[in-house]
Amino acid sequence: MKVLNPTLDEEAISKAAKLIRAGEVVAIPTETVYGLAADGLNGEACHRIFAAKNRPADNPLILHIAKLEDLGRLTPVPELGEALFPLWPGPLTLIFPKSEIIPDCVTAGGETVAIRMPTHPIARAVIEATGSPLAAPSANLSGKPSPTNAEDVIEDMDGRIAAVLDGGACTIGVESTVVDLTSKPAKILRPGYYTEEDLRAYIPHITTDAALLKDREIPKSPGQKYRHYAPRAEVEVYMGKREHVHEAMRRRLQEDVLTGVLVFDDSMEYFPEPKIGMGPREDIHVMGERLFSALRAMDRRGADRILIEFRREKGFGETLYNRLMKASSGKMIDV
Ligand code: TXA
Ligand code: MG
Numbered sequence: 001m002k003v004l005n006p007t008l009d010e011e012a013i014s015k016a017a018k019l020i021r022a023g024e025v026v027a028i029p030t031e032t033v034y035g036l037a038a039d040g041l042n043g044e045a046c047h048r049i050f051a052a053k054n055r056p057a058d059n060p061l062i063l064h065i066a067k068l069e070d071l072g073r074l075t076p077v078p079e080l081g082e083a084l085f086p087l088w089p090g091p092l093t094l095i096f097p098k099s100e101i102i103p104d105c106v107t108a109g110g111e112t113v114a115i116r117m118p119t120h121p122i123a124r125a126v127i128e129a130t131g132s133p134l135a136a137p138s139a140n141l142s143g144k145p146s147p148t149n150a151e152d153v154i155e156d157m158d159g160r161i162a163a164v165l166d167g168g169a170c171t172i173g174v175e176s177t178v179v180d181l182t183s184k185p186a187k188i189l190r191p192g193y194y195t196e197e198d199l200r201a202y203i204p205h206i207t208t209d210a211a212l213l214k215d216r217e218i219p220k221s222p223g224q225k226y227r228h229y230a231p232r233a234e235v236e237v238y239m240g241k242r243e244h245v246h247e248a249m250r251r252r253l254q255e256d257v258l259t260g261v262l263v264f265d266d267s268m269e270y271f272p273e274p275k276i277g278m279g280p281r282e283d284i285h286v287m288g289e290r291l292f293s294a295l296r297a298m299d300r301r302g303a304d305r306i307l308i309e310f311r312r313e314k315g316f317g318e319t320l321y322n323r324l325m326k327a328s329s330g331k332m333i334d335v
Helices: 010-021 043-053 079-087 121-130 150-157 196-200 242-253 265-270 284-300 316-327
Strands: 026-028 035-039 062-064 092-097 112-116 177-180 187-190 234-239 259-263 275-277 305-310 332-334
Touching: 010 026, 010 035, 010 121, 026 121, 026 150, 035 043, 035 062, 035 121, 079 092, 150 284, 234 242, 234 316, 242 259, 242 265, 242 305, 259 265, 259 284, 265 275, 275 284, 284 305, 284 316, 305 316, 316 332
Parallel strands: 062 112, 092 177, 234 305, 234 332, 259 275, 259 305
Antiparallel strands: 026 035, 092 112, 177 187
16 A cells, blocks of 8 residues: 655644534545545534535444544444454454443444544544544545545535545545444445455455455445445446457447546556546556546546456455446446
């Protein structure tokens, strides 16, 4: 993972913390995506998050903490949880049984709570300055791609929240891995930066929610059941042999629809504008970093259709497959 080193503007951080303590919603950068942060122990403030996002009330929020000592009052930590603590801080969200002090609106009335300790220095500084865990979902309008830079936050949230802290572009670009520690064995509810294989080194019997692997079942993580990560334009994803993918995409480009393409850097020369390079084919993490902002950029450029070149592979490739599947409403074309 890259080293994050944005300038910590003390004054901006304390302004943000002041707004949050007063019950307002402030967008903050994290290493994954921008979050819409409010005081996680203030039910009314958390309701404002749902309103700003148009988020369905049955979709619970993640509480963000800065240090392990903050965990004790939020959950009676199950033993198994400690197995994954070496990955904190980081792009990993853990589901625990919830304690009494957590407002119902954070957990959507459920008995469990999602908790994450981010690495991003700005996120951590705001949590510390606020003195409370921060409830923070991704900072997009419900259904849209998560914002990975301040401009994308403003596009969705202007006039809806009190402020955004601009920390530049997020380095991971895809949301955290969500692991349910209340089920036995522990279960991945949302794939993310960490893959099942990565986590098996810490919890050997960890599994992945079966509904995530099939297309029809309702996943256990409420957020995974909605149309998601979707730009205004319709999205189609092309996978398979490079020549065949190019051929199929070029055929589609003949149609009379304003179409943008997202392709690996080594394919850029073969396609007309509007196009965005998604990094080297061999390093799918770069595609992860750019995907959501590229989808939004194509919307801004007026595209009605977006064609994406993709290479399915194990590990983080499976995570991207999950996001692309939703962004395209299942239009994954294996040529
Ligand atoms: O990387 C991230 O996780 C970002 C940054 C801002 O931290 N946050 C994020 O939050 O992606 P959100 O709300 O967009 O996604 C949280 C996911 C949703 O799918 C939600 O349903 C699930 O976590 N979730 C939250 N609490 C849960 C719980 N108690 N049980 C099961 N799933 C839960
Ligand atoms: Mg989200």
